[in-house]
Amino acid sequence: QVQLVESGGGSVQAGGSLRLSCAAFGYTYSSCMGWFRQAPGKEREGVASIYFGGGDTYYADSVKGRFTISQDNAKNTVYLQMNSLKPGDTAMYYCAAVYRFPCPLTADLYSHWGQGTQVTVSS
16 A cells, blocks of 8 residues: 655745655555646646656646656655746645556546645735
8 A cells, every 4th residue: 555645735926836745655666656636626637747666757738847746766755846836726736646657647547645735826
């Protein structure tokens, strides 16, 4: 089993930056780790994912060039660096994991989820 704990959310003005962290407890090698977000009244959408074994990364078009996903193997932690934030990025952000490759940005394919961390971007 894998347990995921997110941190790093908060409130920021448009154009600002935040870094989210997802600490994974349990076996994570050869797994996909993804960040998803869900705004009120909207479906959960994939933001970025990374293959923990090889570092391959995947991004939603809406965040390419602004968000960067990375991993620290020694700490079993995945990060999401979010720059040039927009009000439309406001959502609850979730970390998720699944043992597969490649790493889709489809929430239904992920089996382990964290509790989420809120990101609010004001204009």
